[in-house]
Amino acid sequence: MRQLPTVEDVARIAGVSRQTVSNVLNSPAIVKPETMTRVKAAIEQLGYRPHASARRLRTRKSSTIGVRLDPMSNGISGSLLDRFLHALTERAAERGLRILLFTARTPEHEIEEFRRLRDGSDVDAFVLTSTFRQDPRTAWLLENDVPFVTFGRPSGDDDLGEPIHPWVDVDGFSGSNQATNHAIDGGATRVGYLGFDDGTTTALERRAGWASASAERLGLAGRDLAILALATEDGVPQGNAAATTLLASPAPPDAIVCASDSLALGAMMAAAGLGRNALPVIGYDNTPVAAAVGLSSIDQPLDLVAQSALELLFGETGSTVAAHVHSAADPIHRLLTPTLVARRSTELASVENSGFPLAGNHHER
């Protein structure tokens, strides 16, 4: 990098002390006009620019938000957090804020990064994703009075009534409830459900939305309901396998609501493989893949999530509001409602084991 002129260079050229140069920049009222002229001439001659980092030190605002970049996911639903990052970066830019990305392999490592960034005043606040039960990260941030907001509510019973920290979430109950009602509106009488097996609030809420609609509109409950649901890891092959199991049962579902587009794509393939191309399948997250293959899906309003997160951190007008100040008049959480995007697939189905006659294994790796 080229050597930028420093305040010392300006002081030497102007024949004054560093403190005097500093006074010219920060307290011009106390500087004699003649000295001012000399220092300004030196600043111009050298092309000296006071560093923003110095200005930052004075104002104690970095105009920067810290975000941990989640490890790359290979699932087709994994891009949700990337899409959120895009929305957050664009909405933050409208407020003159930038995003500082960092990585961390474990929650403990992430807390170390929080500490480092806090100590360096490198960021004004953090936005966290992928929170989990008894998350040590939010505990540390609360203890250390560091402003933050999470995308995803904390796991616990009374988060809605008395949130322990600011959060924005999208109502998973509503999402799968809408999807299930949509399938029933289309004529389904037994709606299957493919969900996650990770015990998160997300998993529980989405399952509850399906169960509630099935109970209210189809009168299903207890074991009659339970046999229509399977929980699995997220992924296309997992969705395929789970849907195959459901469809092979004595009383198979006539529609399947899924907790992700990956599971839904797998379910579509399973149905097509069994000659049931017409089985309605509804996904979650409205990924580009869902649009490409004509899969109906639940859309999370990520732009509104980003905007809400920034409002909880910095206030509606962009003024700085401490995130953790909580009062009844100033709610510190937002629960947003997703929407169903209904599509008609005309393209995807299976031709059993017909395969593509590409060359053998000698080119595979």
Next chain:
Amino acid sequence: MRQLPTVEDVARIAGVSRQTVSNVLNSPAIVKPETMTRVKAAIEQLGYRPHASARRLRTRKSSTIGVRLDPMSNGISGSLLDRFLHALTERAAERGLRILLFTARTPEHEIEEFRRLRDGSDVDAFVLTSTFRQDPRTAWLLENDVPFVTFGRPSGDDDLGEPIHPWVDVDGFSGSNQATNHAIDGGATRVGYLGFDDGTTTALERRAGWASASAERLGLAGRDLAILALATEDGVPQGNAAATTLLASPAPPDAIVCASDSLALGAMMAAAGLGRNALPVIGYDNTPVAAAVGLSSIDQPLDLVAQSALELLFGETGSTVAAHVHSAADPIHRLLTPTLVARRSTELASVENSGFPLAGNHHER
């Protein structure tokens, strides 16, 4: 935000000047032991931490790389740059570097951001993506001596022989050449090509790789070759339409190589719609969708692209090397070779207009 103790607070508590506190922090050798003890006690009492931004001002290194986040793309290939951002963030973290994200709607706006970040010493260097012919951004960075590297070579004739700035690229000629050879190895005698119509180096290189393999192995040239290729915008519907056109010609292709997975997915759908489920189709970028539907695709080594970009900026060992210093012994570009990931699709095909009997339009938006 809470009020952090300042150097003024330390000076007041210790009963010394700001300059003395500064000396304790920066030039302890010139401070009397007794004064040192008093200042250190005040620092401890207040929990004062010298700001990293102040340290940064002294060392003129932000340990930060500026990256413009491209606008969100809805195409299934759009995630390539997101995947590159993940790789860059992780490889940068290994060198103690962070990524500062910003947005810009136009190249001119992006140059304004360069200037602002340069003036503020907020970043050490930039990594650019999506470069184009006569890119004003790289011209500005060169003129202003700002270290940078691009993912994507500059458009021009002699970039390989005499690069005008540091770049890392993945050899598109090799990618589509491998794809075409793979199709020919599998028995194809007329390989169609679906490419981009944007006139970029990327578009030209990828087409050239297909043309070269078709000429060498199948003896096709001139008009016989040209009628097998179509250029279009990127997207699934575009791929579907273009492949339909190619397949309807008097001498249709018996395999199709595509410049993206979106085009390839569209081509698969077109082939299936015409009852040609067995037509080999090969995509580009090896997206999660390609893996999900069993599409063979060309994989760009994004981790190696990120690592190479950092090496060109900061040197192989992590030492700071000016990016724009160019010598024969120190090449400033890297052309990396992609690899073919061959898959066998057993799942995707079309059932003409059978559709999914989801409810009507009243839920659509």
